[in-house]
Amino acid sequence: MHIVADIGGTNMRVASVLADALGEIKKVPTPKNPSEGIAQLAALSRESAGGEQITAFAGCVAGNVSDEGVISDARNLRAWEGTHIVQELSKALNAPVQMVNDAALAGLGEAYAGAGKGSTALVYITVSTGVGGGLIVDGKIADAGGIASIKINGSDLEDLVSGTAVTKKFGIHPKDLDSLEERNKLADLLAEGLRLVALRWSPDTIVLGGSMIVGANPIPIARVQESLNKLLAKPLVIKMAELGDSGGLWGGLALLRQGSEGQALLKQKG
Numbered sequence: 001m002h003i004v005a006d007i008g009g010t011n012m013r014v015a016s017v018l019a020d021a022l023g024e025i026k027k028v029p030t031p032k033n034p035s036e037g038i039a040q041l042a043a044l045s046r047e048s049a050g051g052e053q054i055t056a057f058a059g060c061v062a063g064n065v066s067d068e069g070v071i072s073d074a075r076n077l078r079a080w081e082g083t084h085i086v087q088e089l090s091k092a093l094n095a096p097v098q099m100v101n102d103a104a105l106a107g108l109g110e111a112y113a114g115a116g117k118g119s120t121a122l123v124y125i126t127v128s129t130g131v132g133g134g135l136i137v138d139g140k141i142a143d144a145g146g147i148a149s150i151k152i153n154g155s156d157l158e159d160l161v162s163g164t165a166v167t168k169k170f171g172i173h174p175k176d177l178d179s180l181e182e183r184n185k186l187a188d189l190l191a192e193g194l195r196l197v198a199l200r201w202s203p204d205t206i207v208l209g210g211s212m213i214v215g216a217n218p219i220p221i222a223r224v225q226e227s228l229n230k231l232l233a234k235p236l237v238i239k240m241a242e243l244g245d246s247g248g249l250w251g252g253l254a255l256l257r258q259g260s261e262g263q264a265l266l267k268q269k270g
Helices: 034-049 085-093 102-113 163-170 180-201 221-231 244-269
Strands: 002-007 011-018 026-029 056-061 097-101 121-127 131-137 140-144 205-209 237-240
Touching: 002 034, 002 102, 002 244, 011 034, 011 244, 026 034, 034 085, 056 085, 056 102, 056 244, 085 097, 097 102, 097 140, 097 244, 102 121, 102 131, 102 140, 102 205, 102 244, 121 180, 131 180, 180 205, 180 221, 221 237
Parallel strands: 002 056, 056 097, 121 205, 205 237
Antiparallel strands: 002 011, 011 026, 121 131, 131 140
């Protein structure tokens, strides 16, 4: 039994993998305390497994994960920073665990089963509680992180266009920002951020996701495209994410499948 999970700044989601599809998705608020969060994640994983032995787990967290499996730069989960998520979760589940950046895994999901299918160099950017991004090259995660701290006129991109930034500036939930004028301003700021991302990663496609893009009263993607076209010498296609909140889970499925194919190839070579 394989399990996939997404630990976001607001909610975490868990599902089993059934052949090439996801089982029932279980969603709960993300605990601020990492020990509580890992215990709850393990319990949800065992519940999703339905009593079967968990043999592999792939997931993501709203932050960076080192090669050793330690969380860092978790802007919306500060208490989780320094947590050895791979070691602790592997011990709780008695199974091998893979954990990566949430935006990178969502990007892998979009490349595998969503708006990014067919792209050679895909950049996925999520604009939600925070801002994150990842680069997917030839269907594999090539790079991630560093998007939130992109500077626009001296301010971090995340502090300008995220849901947290909107709530701080206007004192309302982002879904209640019905002013098109203000949302167009957010679109122009995001376009400038995407210009810098394009210089860094040279994608052929950009996929935008997250609640600030696909939720109520979103940042208008057409305005983002229009503004970005004015900033780049060569137009770059922007697409809206298709997998919604399950993008990271689909990315986990793709990551597990890559691992299975790699193991099968090693066996064939052996």
